[in-house]
Every structure is written in structure tokens, then in C-alpha cells.
Amino acid sequence: xxxxxxxxxxxxxxxxxxxxxxxxxxxxxxxxxxxxxxxxxxxxxxxxxxxxxxxxxxxxxxxxxxxxxxxxxxxxxxxxxxxxxxxxxxxxxxxxxxxxxxxxxxxxxxxxxxxxxxxxxxxxxxxxxx
Amino acid sequence: xxxxxxxxxxxxxxxxxxxxxxxxxxxxxxxxxxxxxxxxxxxxxxxxxxxxxxxxxxxxxxxxxxxxxxxxxxxxxxxxxxxxxxxxxxxxxxxxxxxxxxxxxxxxxxxxxxxxxxxxxxxxxxxxxx
Numbered sequence: 001x002x003x004x005x006x007x008x009x010x011x012x013x014x015x016x017x018x019x020x021x022x023x024x025x026x027x028x029x030x031x032x033x034x035x036x037x038x039x040x041x042x043x044x045x046x047x048x049x050x051x052x053x054x055x056x057x058x059x060x061x062x063x064x065x066x067x068x069x070x071x072x073x074x075x076x077x078x079x080x081x082x083x084x085x086x087x088x089x090x091x092x093x094x095x096x097x098x099x100x101x102x103x104x105x106x107x108x109x110x111x112x113x114x115x116x117x118x119x120x121x122x123x124x125x126x127x128x129x130x
Numbered sequence: 131x132x133x134x135x136x137x138x139x140x141x142x143x144x145x146x147x148x149x150x151x152x153x154x155x156x157x158x159x160x161x162x163x164x165x166x167x168x169x170x171x172x173x174x175x176x177x178x179x180x181x182x183x184x185x186x187x188x189x190x191x192x193x194x195x196x197x198x199x200x201x202x203x204x205x206x207x208x209x210x211x212x213x214x215x216x217x218x219x220x221x222x223x224x225x226x227x228x229x230x231x232x233x234x235x236x237x238x239x240x241x242x243x244x245x246x247x248x249x250x251x252x253x254x255x256x257x258x259x260x
Contacts, residue, residue, distance in 0.1 A: 030216065035238040064203045064220075066196040073194045073203040075220065086160065088218065088235060090194075090205065105218060105235035108165045109242055116239065 003093035004072030008060055016052060020045040024098040032087065032106040033116045036130035043128050044102065054080055054118040070094075080118050085111035133223035134202030138190055146182060150175040154228040162217065162236040163246045166260035173258050174232065184210055184248040200224075210248050215241035 003022055010018035020041065029038040029047065038044055052058075055078040065072030074089040087106035094100040106112050119127050133152055140148035150171065159168040159177060168174055182188075185208040195202030204219040217236035224230040236242050249257050 030237065032237045033239050035214065035240060062201060064194050064196075064199070064201045066194075069194070071192060071194045073218070073220075084165065086233070086235075088203070088220070090203075090218070103216070103237070105216075105237045107160065107162045107233070107235045109163050109239075109246065110165060112239055112242060 002065065002067075002069075002072055002091075003097055003099050004063070004065060004074055004089075004091040007089070007091060007099065008063065008074055011052075011058075012060070016049060019048065022099050023102070024094055024096070024100040027099055028101050030101075030103040032104045032112055033119065034130065038128070038130045046128060050119060050122045051115075054115065054122060055085075056080065080111065080114040083111045083114040085115065087111075132195065132197075132199075132202055132221075133227055133229050134193070134195060134204055134219075134221040137219070137221060137229065138193065138204055141182075141188075142190070146179060149178065152229050153232070154224055154226070154230040157229055158231050160231075160233040162234045162242055163249065164260065168258070168260045176258060180249060180252045181245075184245065184252060185215075186210065210241065210244040213241045213244035215245065217241075 007019055007022050023041045023044055025041055027041055027044050029044040058078040060074050060076045062075035070093055072091050076087050078085045085106050087104060090103040091099055092101035137149055137152050153171045153174055155171055157171055157174050159174040188208040190204050190206045192205035200222055202221050206217050208215045215236050220233040221229055222231035
């Protein structure tokens with residue numbers, strides 16, 4: 001079972017801690033919004049926690065990846081307020097089966113803007129900087 | 131060889147027509163910028179043609195997908211002006227081996243904005259509407 005499978009299962013079970021436990025200590029996270037990568041389980045966990053509260057009606061609808069491969073793509077649909085979002089979690093696992101790279105992309109731009117606005121509101125204007 | 135493999139090979143060979151020839155007549159395209167899908171080989175070919183002129187230093191750097199699967203993800207890096215972009219072509223093929231769904235996502239938002247601006251400039255303000 002890939003790290004992506006296990007992450008998806010944790011999200012679908014609503015078990016946020018189990019998801020964060022799959023992140024390597026030095027995980028690198030590239031956000032759909034900001035250019036500079038974030039690094040480390042603590043800050044990445046905080047960001048994923050915020051997003052999990054912001055996204056409404058979140059569901060994965062497609063998983064792309066070969067069995068045994070290090071890279072998997074989890075395509076999702078969600079909503080922020082009245083803005084529909086289609087996005088993807090790109091999950092790379094290391095030799096220990098932990099997630100060492102986590103990249104998120106979303107479309108369209110109205111959705112990305114709504115997500116950025118909601119992140120600022122969630123962190124009261126001070127979103128963690130990379 | 132998947133439609134994604136063949137599309138990637140066409141792009142890497144600079145053979146734009148070979149890429150467009152892989153699109154099904156009724157292909158659906160969901161853009162990183164606008165919400166509403168585009169449909170049909172003609173308009174989608176025009177959009178891909180514009181993007182191929184706008185993206186600089188374009189290269190695919192990762193391919194995700196199981197052999198024989200209908201869905202593949204081609205992760206790319208590129209640049210619009212001085213804005214770096216990481217993005218992904220999500221390619222779904224039909225039973226005839228043609229691309230019937232083509233979804234593009236990009237990150238970060240500065241890159242998506244630069245792409246949207248460049249598309250407007252390319253089409254002189256009248257980007258095809260879905």
C-alpha cells in the first residue's frame with residue numbers, strides 16, 4: 001500500500017493525525033498559492049490542518065500512479081464558499097514509506113483566489129511563511 | 131504506448147500537429163485559469179497552440195500513471211516571463227486511444243496570473259470563451 005493510499009485513507013476516515021504521521025520529518029511542501037516551498041512536518045501539518053477546515057465537500061475522485069511507484073497523484077474536488085475547486089495532491093514517498101514531497105495544485109483561478117483568501121482569514125492574516 | 135506517452139513525445143519533438151492529432155473530436159479541456167470547460171478539437175488545439183508559444187523553457191519532469199491505465203499525469207516545469215511555473219497535464223484517453231479529457235493545473239498563483247495575462251495578450255484581449 002503506497003503512502004498515497006494510506007494518506008487518502010486517513011483523509012477519508014477524517015483521521016488527520018494519521019495523515020500527518022505519514023509525513024517525513026523533512027517533508028517539502030509546495031503550495032498551490034505561494035512559490036517558495038515549506039519544509040518540515042510541523043509547518044506542513046499546520047497548513048494541511050488549515051486546508052482540511054477550509055475545504056468543504058472534499059472528495060478524492062481519481063488516483064493516478066503505478067503500483068510500487070514513488071509518485072502518485074490524487075485528484076480531488078472540493079469547494080471554498082461558492083467557488084468550486086478541482087485539485088491534485090502529488091505525493092512522493094521515500095524509501096521508508098514516508099511522504100517526503102507533497103505538492104498541491106488547484107484550478108481554476110477563482111478557486112485558488114478563494115483558497116488564498118480563506119487561508120489568510122484562518123491564520124488571521126499571518127499565514128506561515130516558508 | 132499511452133496517449134499521454136504519445137502526446138509527450140509530440141511536445142518534446144516540437145511536433146504540434148502530432149499533439150493535436152491525438153485529441154478526440156469532442157475532447158473536453160479544463161484550463162488552469164477559467165472554470166468552464168472548453169470542448170472540441172479546434173478550440174482546444176488553438177488554446178494549446180497559444181500556450182506552446184507562451185511557455186518558455188518548457189520540460190516534462192515526471193510522468194505518473196500505471197501501464198494500460200486511462201489516466202496519466204505529466205508534471206512539467208516552465209516559465210512565463212520571469213515567473214516560474216510548475217504544472218501538470220492530466221490526460222485521459224478513450225477506447226480508441228485518443229485524448230477525450232485534458233486538464234491542466236499550475237502553481238503558484240503568480241505563475242497562473244502571468245499565464246492568464248499572457249493568454250489575454252496573445253489573443254489580443256479576446257481569449258476564446260468556453
